[in-house]
Amino acid sequence: MEKFLADFNQSFIAGDRWLLYLKGVGITLEVAAVALILGVILGVIVAVIRTIHDQQHPGRQNAVLGILNGIAKVYTTVIRGTPLMVQLLIMYFVIFSNTRNAVGVAMLTFGINSGAYVAEIIRGGIMSVDGGQMEAARSLGLPYMPSMRFVVIPQAVKNILPALGNELIALLKDTSLVTVIGVRDLTKAAQLIQGKTYQALFPFVGIAIVYLVLVMIIAALIGVLERRMRASDRR
Amino acid sequence: MIDVKDLHKSFEEKEVLCGITEHIDQGEKVVIIGPSGSGKSTFLRCLNMLETPTSGEILFKGVSMTDPATDINKMRQKMGMVFQHFNLFNNLNIMDNMTLAPVQLKLKSKAEAERDALDLLRRVNLEDKAEAYPSQLSGGQKQRIAIVRSLAMHPEVMLFDEPTSALDPEMVGEVLDVMKKLAEQGMTMVVVTHEMGFAREVGSRILFMDGGQITEQGTPSEIFDHPRMPRTKDFLSKVL
Numbered sequence: 234m235e236k237f238l239a240d241f242n243q244s245f246i247a248g249d250r251w252l253l254y255l256k257g258v259g260i261t262l263e264v265a266a267v268a269l270i271l272g273v274i275l276g277v278i279v280a281v282i283r284t285i286h287d288q289q290h291p292g293r294q295n296a297v298l299g300i301l302n303g304i305a306k307v308y309t310t311v312i313r314g315t316p317l318m319v320q321l322l323i324m325y326f327v328i329f330s331n332t333r334n335a336v337g338v339a340m341l342t343f344g345i346n347s348g349a350y351v352a353e354i355i356r357g358g359i360m361s362v363d364g365g366q367m368e369a370a371r372s373l374g375l376p377y378m379p380s381m382r383f384v385v386i387p388q389a390v391k392n393i394l395p396a397l398g399n400e401l402i403a404l405l406k407d408t409s410l411v412t413v414i415g416v417r418d419l420t421k422a423a424q425l426i427q428g429k430t431y432q433a434l435f436p437f438v439g440i441a442i443v444y445l446v447l448v449m450i451i452a453a454l455i456g457v458l459e460r461r462m463r464a465s466d467r468r
Numbered sequence: 469m470i471d472v473k474d475l476h477k478s479f480e481e482k483e484v485l486c487g488i489t490e491h492i493d494q495g496e497k498v499v500i501i502g503p504s505g506s507g508k509s510t511f512l513r514c515l516n517m518l519e520t521p522t523s524g525e526i527l528f529k530g531v532s533m534t535d536p537a538t539d540i541n542k543m544r545q546k547m548g549m550v551f552q553h554f555n556l557f558n559n560l561n562i563m564d565n566m567t568l569a570p571v572q573l574k575l576k577s578k579a580e581a582e583r584d585a586l587d588l589l590r591r592v593n594l595e596d597k598a599e600a601y602p603s604q605l606s607g608g609q610k611q612r613i614a615i616v617r618s619l620a621m622h623p624e625v626m627l628f629d630e631p632t633s634a635l636d637p638e639m640v641g642e643v644l645d646v647m648k649k650l651a652e653q654g655m656t657m658v659v660v661t662h663e664m665g666f667a668r669e670v671g672s673r674i675l676f677m678d679g680g681q682i683t684e685q686g687t688p689s690e691i692f693d694h695p696r697m698p699r700t701k702d703f704l705s706k707v708l
């Protein structure tokens with residue numbers, strides 16, 4: 234029991250080590266939040282490009298849209314087809330080899346990565362909305378983009394919220410990969426403390442619990458959001 | 469008001485409309501009847517370009533709908549459309565359903581649009597549903613709201629695509645009543661329907677479509693009491 238307490242003390246309290254974890258959680262959340270925003274923006278753009286392209290009248294293809302659609306397809310293929318860790322290494326050591334701003338590179342990489350998955354989720358969501366909704370909006374004289382924005386996308390978002398929640402949870406956990414480019418996130422904090430104290434149990438189980446709690450909080454928040462969005466369903 | 473010239477429409481290889489030429493005057497109530505698959509709905513949907521015709525021309529008040537240079541959104545503001553499945557915006561309450569287009573298109577201020585919407589809702593006895601969502605309404609209520617949602621744009625012609633086909637029988641009457649009132653007020657209407665009673669009572673002209681063409685047309689009494697074509701007789705004997 235005494236050893237237990239001593240180990241605990243050494244892992245979390247001595248030398249104000251809990252501060253290291255706290256800073257780590259901060260970085261982890263920051264990377265995840267910025268990446269999420271970036272991912273959703275990218276995802277919506279890619280999904281809309283691909284949907285507009287697919288909904289064109291046959292024989293009236295727009296050349297610019299064709300090129301954009303091609304780029305969007307290559308983007309999703311490459312991002313989904315290569316490991317996230319490899320993308321991170323390429324971004325930091327090849328493309329942005331001149332910068333030491335590892336956190337920034339991490340945010341960008343995770344955002345770009347997440348965008349590819351979010352795009353497919355949103356595209357599925359848009360396709361799940363009854364075509365009559367778009368037709369009704371257009372028949373009133375609303376142009377395509379406002380129809381999407383006010384009628385189709387809100388309904389698509391409601392349909393895809395669970396999938397989007399999964400993506401956010403995966404994103405949050407995947408941020409632990411940033412340790413490979415030296416970002417001092419939560420996982421790195423545990424590794425540093427293990428290196429210094431030779432304690433493994435408390436740091437690693439400790440951060441596992443922190444990740445778990447974070448995920449549970451996110452899941453609960455998404456649940457609240459889902460219930461609120463169901464306001465327009467039959468009650 | 470609407471001029472259709474040699475309209476063709478094909479889906480993939482299948483030709484659904486095989487050369488339709490027709491003229492619709494202001495104030496007319498044109499009712500289109502015919503067997504399923506005869507192209508009635510496709511014809512109606514071509515009128516406001518929800519379907520892009522393969523060839524031919526459609527003029528609305530002298531402006532070509534089929535010309536790619538025409539601002540189709542502007543044209544559609546003047547052509548209301550009511551769908552078989554209502555297509556109320558599920559994410560918006562009734563008030564927002566009715567004010568979305570007029571406000572977004574900057575035709576009315578929000579306050580103006582809401583006042584107009586309430587007036588319209590009162591006309592169909594649904595003013596107490598302004599805050600409700602579509603999923604809380606019956607089919608008949610939804611369709612009546614879909615009609616006044618179109619009217620909020622002050623259209624000059626109303627297109628009805630089988631407006632009562634998806635309704636429970638007991639709700640058909642309330643929707644037809646709204647349409648009759650609209651007809652009495654002089655609205656130009658083009659209606660695809662299987663309600664022969666409505667067609668006879670309200671229609672000023674009946675078009676019978678078969679195989680992508682208008683094969684016979686005339687006044688209700690000409691079509692219902694003295695049909696000339698065997699196909700028309702055959703169809704009417706089955707539905708009357």
